[in-house]
Amino acid sequence: MGVLISGIEPGSPAARAGIQPGQILERIDGQTIQDVLDYRFYMTNTAPTLELVDPKGTQRRVTVKKREYEDLGLVFDTYLMDQQRSCRNRCVFCFIDQLPKGLRQSLYFKDDDARMSFLFGNYVTLTNLTQREIERILTMHISPVNISVHTTDPDLRVKMMGNPRAGEVLRWLPQLAEGGIRLNTQLVLCPGLNDGKALDRSLADLSALAPNMQSIAVVPVGLTAHREGLAPLRLFTRQEAADVIDLVGSYGDKMEQLHGERICYAADEFYLLAGRTMPPAEFYGAFDQLENGVGLWSLLRQELYDALEDRPSRSVNRKVALATGVAALPLLQELAQAACRHFPGLAVQVEAVENKLFGPRIQVAGLVSGRDLMDAMKERIRPGSDALLIPQVMLRYEGDLFLDDVSLVQVEETLGLQVIPVPNSGEALLDALLGE
Numbered sequence: 189m190g191v192l193i194s195g196i197e198p199g200s201p202a203a204r205a206g207i208q209p210g211q212i213l214e215r216i217d218g219q220t221i222q223d224v225l226d227y228r229f230y231m232t233n234t235a236p237t238l239e240l241v242d243p244k245g246t247q248r249r250v251t252v253k254k255r256e257y258e259d260l261g262l263v264f265d266t267y268l269m270d271q272q273r274s275c276r277n278r279c280v281f282c283f284i285d286q287l288p289k290g291l292r293q294s295l296y297f298k299d300d301d302a303r304m305s306f307l308f309g310n311y312v313t314l315t316n317l318t319q320r321e322i323e324r325i326l327t328m329h330i331s332p333v334n335i336s337v338h339t340t341d342p343d344l345r346v347k348m349m350g351n352p353r354a355g356e357v358l359r360w361l362p363q364l365a366e367g368g369i370r371l372n373t374q375l376v377l378c379p380g381l382n383d384g385k386a387l388d389r390s391l392a393d394l395s396a397l398a399p400n401m402q403s404i405a406v407v408p409v410g411l412t413a414h415r416e417g418l419a420p421l422r423l424f425t426r427q428e429a430a431d432v433i434d435l436v437g438s439y440g441d442k443m444e445q446l447h448g449e450r451i452c453y454a455a456d457e458f459y460l461l462a463g464r465t466m467p468p469a470e471f472y473g474a475f476d477q478l479e480n481g482v483g484l485w486s487l488l489r490q491e492l493y494d495a496l497e498d499r500p501s502r503s504v505n506r507k508v509a510l511a512t513g514v515a516a517l518p519l520l521q522e523l524a525q526a527a528c529r530h531f532p533g534l535a536v537q538v539e540a541v542e543n544k545l546f547g548p549r550i551q552v553a554g555l556v557s558g559r560d561l562m563d564a565m566k567e568r569i570r571p572g573s574d575a576l577l578i579p580q581v582m583l584r585y586e587g588d589l590f591l592d593d594v595s596l597v598q599v600e601e602t603l604g605l606q607v608i609p610v611p612n613s614g615e616a617l618l619d620a621l622l623g624e
Contacts, residue, residue, distance in 0.1 A: 190213055190214035191213050191221055191222070191227070192211075192213075193208075193210065193211050193240075193263065193264065194263050196208070196209055196261055196262065196263065199261075200259070200262075201252045201254035201258065202260045202262050203261055204252075205250050205251075206250070207240065207262070209263075212240065212241040212242075213227075213240060214239045214240065214241060215238070216231055216237070216238055216239075217236050217237055225324070225330070229328045232256060233256070234253070234254060235253050235254075236251070237251045237252075238252060275299065275313070276315055276316060277349040278350030279338075279348060279349050279350060280348055280381070280418070280419040281376055281378050281409045281419075283412070284296060284298050285418060286411070286414050286418065287412070287414065288545060288546070291592060292589075295591065309334055309479065310334065311335065312335060312336065313335070313351075313354070315351050322364070325364065325369060326363075326364070326367040329368065331368070331369045332369070332370035332371060332372050334371075334374075335372070335373050336373075336374050337358075337373045337374065337375055337394065338375050339375065339389075340358060340361075340390045340393035342354075342356065344381070344382060348378070348381060361397060362397060364400075365397040365400040365401060368400065370400050371400060371401050372403045372405075372476055372477065373403070373405070375387065375390055375406045375407065376407050376408075376409055377406060377424070378409045378421050379421075379422055379424050379425075383424075383428065384431075387432070388435060391404065391439045392439075395442070395452060398446070398447050402451070403451055403452075403477050404436075404439075404451055404452045404453065405455060405482045406436050406454045406455060407455040407480050407481065407482075408424055408429070408432075408458060409421055409423075411547075412546040412547050412549070412550055413548075413549070423549060426461060426462055429461035430464065433458050433464060436453065436454040437452075439451075439452040449473050450471070450473060453483070456483070456486075466485045466486050466489075468490070469486045469487050469489070469490035471483075481552070485516075487614075489523065489614070490614065491613060491614025492527070492618055493526065495618045496526060496527065501531065501532070502531060503531070503532050504531040504532070504622060506534050506535070506621075506623055507534075507536075507537075507570070508536055508573060508575050508576070508620075508623075509565065509569045509570065509577070510536055510537065510538045510576075511539050511540075511541050511556075511561060511565055511576060511578050512540060512556075512578075512579060513541060513543070513551050513556055513579075514540045514541070514543070514548075514551035515551040515552055516552075516553055516579075517540040520538050523614075524536035524621070531622065534621065534622070539565060541560055541561055541565070543556060544557075544559075544563070545557040545560055553578075553579040553581055553582060556578075556591075557590050557591050558589075558592055558598065558599055559592055561582070561590070561594075561599060562594070562598075562602045565603060566602060573605060574606070574623065576603060576605050576606070577617075577620050577621070578609055579609070579612065580609040580610055580611045580612065583596065583609055596609070
């Protein structure tokens with residue numbers, strides 16, 4: 189066992205202690221090191237003792253002096269110090285199975301690595317874990333943990349996820365909660381499968397784990413136009429979406445009375461499907477489920493109106509276009525109009541981009557491709573526009589490429605206009621509208 193050290197940061201505690209690349213790190217203070225979680229947890233002492241093996245097999249012990257929580261300065265081949273774990277499930281609603289061909293290869297990787305959950309907030313299903321790894325979470329008190337539950341009915345979870353372990357690992361949820369680990373959970377709902385009575389059971393089981401059940405997000409299944417050979421699924425009807433909101437809301441009311449926090453939330457998309465008014469921003473507490481589209485609408489709206497209140501009205505000579513997904517069009521039209529009223533001379537053209545890559549049922553801005561953006565906007569942008577604003581989530585993390593590998597530069601060249609990615613913040617949106 190152990191992890192190969194591929195480099196040493198210059199001037200780091202490890203460099204001062206004479207540790208060399210090519211050595212294998214086996215233990216820190218007697219604890220076996222297998223991956224980044226072990227490394228980060230056990231290196232925090234001010235004088236950790238490292239057990240190393242050099243390329244010739246010679247073992248040595250080195251005590252490294254450093255500040256508490258200061259990194260040792262060891263470099264490894266991968267961030268995880270191990271291979272990333274892929275998903276072993278075959279979920280009937282898996283979005284990756286619905287991707288069109290020809291996208292960059294990394295988009296087809298199905299991640300289900302609990303370490304990515306702890307480090308970056310990814311959601312995991314627990315089916316890749318062992319009892320030893322659950323005990324490690326408890327020992328290290330790694331919290332919160334983000335878990336894709338979908339249903340607490342063991343048999344139904346096996347059916348939906350296509351993994352015989354999917355039901356048995358549910359036993360770890362109360363074990364984690366009782367051990368003081370905060371849990372964020374999500375339920376991807378499929379009409380006729382895990383809604384109705386099954387959803388009622390899931391909400392009851394999960395809310396019973398409060399207060400360490402930090403949040404429960406109920407999200408509708410996303411269906412692309414590329415479902416050949418996959419399980420027959422459909423979207424929620426208007427009434428079904430309303431029923432979900434009402435059931436989730438009833439549990440939220442109970443949790444608020446018992447614990448002072450709602451905990452249970454329906455995703456924004458359910459409100460859009462049901463034609464319901466979005467709750468105010470204060471409804472969502474600490475916004476624990478923003479990544480699942482829970483409270484995004486209300487938070488952006490509140491932030492922009494707060495930003496307008498903080499800035500005196502003045503005349504602005506600026507004309508911009510703003511492109512988004514179909515779902516967010518009404519909100520951004522409202523916010524653009526509010527900004528234009530507050531700043532005379534500001535003109536904002538808001539346009540929705542229909543998703544041709546994934547199909548019209550996919551309406552979120554984060555899945556708009558570069559080609560769809562160019563095709564939609566090249567004939568629509570009004571003459572004299574100063575810039576085109578787009579949500580930053582249309583681009584990958586590095587900020588340079590859309591899902592279809594079209595670059596930001598390509599879009600600018602095609603449209604003949606500066607394209608400005610805007611972070612998901614009301615203040616950032618107002619800054620971009622004003623050119624600040």
